[in-house]
Amino acid sequence: MKPLIHVENFSYWYSDTEKPALKELNLKINKGERLLIVGPSGCGKSTLILCISGLIPHSYSEGKIKGNITVGSENLHRTPPYHLKNKVGVVLQNPSAQLFSLKIKDEVAFGPQNLGLPPEEIQERVYFALEAVGMEKFAENPLTELSMGQQQRVCIASMLAFRPAIMVFDEPTSNIDLKTGRKILALIDQISENQNITVIIAEHRTKEVSKITDRVIVLNRGEIVADDPQILTDTKFCNTYGIQPLNTTIYPLLQSNITNGSKILQVENLTFSYNNHSVLTDLSFSIFERESLGIMGDNGSGKTTLALILAGVLKPKQGSIMIDGKPIGNYKRKQAIRKIGVLFQNPDDNILTTKVSNEILYAPWIQRLSEDEKKKLLNENLALMNLKGYDNKGTFKISYGERERVAIASLLVSQPDILIFDEPTTGQDYKHKQDFIRLAQKLNETHTLITISHDLEFLSAISNRVLLLESGKIMVTHINKNMAQKHSRQIPTESVQLPTVEN
Amino acid sequence: MQNSLNFSSSSLDPRVKLIASMSFLMLISTIHDALILFISFIAVLCAWLLAKLPIKTVSYFLKSIALLFAFMFLSSTVFSRIAPKERLTFIEVIPAVIPIIGGSGIYAEILLASITFSFRTLSLVSMALLVSLTTEPSRMVSALRKLRCPYELTIMVIITIRFIPLAIEQWKKLAAVANVRGIATSGIIGRIKSIKRLFTPLIIHSIRRSMQLAYSLDARGFRATKNPTTMENLQLGSRDYLMLVFSVLLVALSIIVLLEVFSIQNISVELLKLVV
Numbered sequence: 001m002k003p004l005i006h007v008e009n010f011s012y013w014y015s016d017t018e019k020p021a022l023k024e025l026n027l028k029i030n031k032g033e034r035l036l037i038v039g040p041s042g043c044g045k046s047t048l049i050l051c052i053s054g055l056i057p058h059s060y061s062e063g064k065i066k067g068n069i070t071v072g073s074e075n076l077h078r079t080p081p082y083h084l085k086n087k088v089g090v091v092l093q094n095p096s097a098q099l100f101s102l103k104i105k106d107e108v109a110f111g112p113q114n115l116g117l118p119p120e121e122i123q124e125r126v127y128f129a130l131e132a133v134g135m136e137k138f139a140e141n142p143l144t145e146l147s148m149g150q151q152q153r154v155c156i157a158s159m160l161a162f163r164p165a166i167m168v169f170d171e172p173t174s175n176i177d178l179k180t181g182r183k184i185l186a187l188i189d190q191i192s193e194n195q196n197i198t199v200i201i202a203e204h205r206t207k208e209v210s211k212i213t214d215r216v217i218v219l220n221r222g223e224i225v226a227d228d229p230q231i232l233t234d235t236k237f238c239n240t241y242g243i244q245p246l247n248t249t250i251y252p253l254l255q256s257n258i259t260n261g262s263k264i265l266q267v268e269n270l271t272f273s274y275n276n277h278s279v280l281t282d283l284s285f286s287i288f289e290r291e292s293l294g295i296m297g298d299n300g301s302g303k304t305t306l307a308l309i310l311a312g313v314l315k316p317k318q319g320s321i322m323i324d325g326k327p328i329g330n331y332k333r334k335q336a337i338r339k340i341g342v343l344f345q346n347p348d349d350n351i352l353t354t355k356v357s358n359e360i361l362y363a364p365w366i367q368r369l370s371e372d373e374k375k376k377l378l379n380e381n382l383a384l385m386n387l388k389g390y391d392n393k394g395t396f397k398i399s400y401g402e403r404e405r406v407a408i409a410s411l412l413v414s415q416p417d418i419l420i421f422d423e424p425t426t427g428q429d430y431k432h433k434q435d436f437i438r439l440a441q442k443l444n445e446t447h448t449l450i451t452i453s454h455d456l457e458f459l460s461a462i463s464n465r466v467l468l469l470e471s472g473k474i475m476v477t478h479i480n481k482n483m484a485q486k487h488s489r490q491i492p493t494e495s496v497q498l499p500t501v502e503n
Numbered sequence: 504m505q506n507s508l509n510f511s512s513s514s515l516d517p518r519v520k521l522i523a524s525m526s527f528l529m530l531i532s533t534i535h536d537a538l539i540l541f542i543s544f545i546a547v548l549c550a551w552l553l554a555k556l557p558i559k560t561v562s563y564f565l566k567s568i569a570l571l572f573a574f575m576f577l578s579s580t581v582f583s584r585i586a587p588k589e590r591l592t593f594i595e596v597i598p599a600v601i602p603i604i605g606g607s608g609i610y611a612e613i614l615l616a617s618i619t620f621s622f623r624t625l626s627l628v629s630m631a632l633l634v635s636l637t638t639e640p641s642r643m644v645s646a647l648r649k650l651r652c653p654y655e656l657t658i659m660v661i662i663t664i665r666f667i668p669l670a671i672e673q674w675k676k677l678a679a680v681a682n683v684r685g686i687a688t689s690g691i692i693g694r695i696k697s698i699k700r701l702f703t704p705l706i707i708h709s710i711r712r713s714m715q716l717a718y719s720l721d722a723r724g725f726r727a728t729k730n731p732t733t734m735e736n737l738q739l740g741s742r743d744y745l746m747l748v749f750s751v752l753l754v755a756l757s758i759i760v761l762l763e764v765f766s767i768q769n770i771s772v773e774l775l776k777l778v779v
Binding site for chain 1 (some may be wrong): 669701714723725
């Protein structure tokens, strides 16, 4: 059988590099196949996605190409993906950056409009696509009020409106919690089944995605190192390439709770609402010195708002937050940063300058410290964060993980007692997660940590205690080992009656 | 805000709205008479009432318009000068019997000029607001496309409208980051300082975002054909034709005024002379 997509001796170089991002790749993908591409960050997954979707070379044409990609009998390098007989649709990372229209139906209609189809057919396709993703009731709604999961659905619909034969996804579930991610994957499964679409997915979440795919290839440094659906059960192989193996075990929680020592942070009856919409309701908890607290919750559970309030960036409507026995509001900004530092979700958003050294020394620069002091702080923190030699690099030219370490270093220069990490591993590969666990354990020796995440496996590896936050309420104040096991599958929490455990 | 408004399907075609408001703009730019401009402003207000907008929106509009009027009227009265030979009527504000500050006042002509200026601007602003509030942005874009506005330009317009809230969101994120690095972003001084510090990162983030967007546009076949179509099929109804005829009348009237076939520019001044 002739393959639907044929990648032949394909190599690709980005314009400013000598090492190829993809090296002499050979890959045949048959019609109806569902392929999962895995591999560590920088392995060439995203580049392969861009090449198969035709965005390289039709949108980004600055690199060098050797070899061929054919779709059906057409050469992808000569025909743009939207003019192919077997159209290729692509859903890239970060749905919010891909949507630009004012209303959902306009977003979905954009593709067919570009193809110059008559109005009646555009309307028909728009409603077909929205129905396929379960968003037909929202056709007239503005795009600004959608959750991440809904945005992802609109992205998928806008590609379906092309009636593609192939759909390519670059990390469709990164940046979304597991529950929503599962729903998106189920949707992809259903669309592929109903519309007979060939699906190619690049993902880190092997456990979830491998359930809907029938073929797995592993990429490393631009080369295919395995093409075997069973490879994910080989824990040794997976660990070598920093891929999440299928049979990961839940980490036991760290040592027993630290309940002696002084309480460094106390939250009492904290309530917060935004535009008459209640975000946090009556939260009370406290953290002991050198404790590592995990806060678990899905998207929209109020986790990030809690981080902002704890750092004193947002003011609570009711309740009190005491750090070292003093309300957070009584600290001046310059004092507050010596008490508490926050790493926000997505390291890109934590970056204020374009050079690593400037980024790390931002707070000292604001405080007008002397050059000697600044130099000392810079060298100390570069060493601590394993970033030696990075001081003159561009903040956006280093990897995602490195950027995150730069952002942590820029907090550490103020020597805060407490560090808050908001979703530090979302959308990151398995290796990055492992690295971050080690880093957090190291930081916990000198700092009190609060880690916010929707990933219980990860939280249990670095926390003494985990709170479960749901719809702005603390549902469980103390997840013990048994519960961790029980929730390891992270069953949608609304279907489980959670017992409330005394603190 | 748009979603809270109810766009009725019987609303005028956006193309017609654009043409009508342009003709209206042309007419009131040619007229320099306070009384007629006042009447035109009242006409726009009537159109506002007919549009059946939510009461909240209307009251907000009326308040802003009143404030705008007060500001424009006062500033143009205070800062206007008038040539000595045109000074006709002097209105004493503070009677001359009061020592030192007494005897000051303003010329009625200046008042009239201020009224003219204020009502012209108010009519323009109210008209533009009315058109934008009663037209769905996507229909407006379709209208621009039908009026032969280049496709790339209309897409740019949409992206701009859409990216304003995103930029605000990004700004809030950056402000929070700056906050945890020790910069106060609240209070007037804090805000002004943070503008200086956060502007560059905002631009950097926007550029990065726009690069991602470029991929998305290309993936969906932006400029795949020379003649992209629209989903909205705009068709003119009888009300639209009526409005077009009315617009033609407005344009004709402004040409008549410009050619000075008959003088309507001095009605208010003549009236004023009669009264004073």
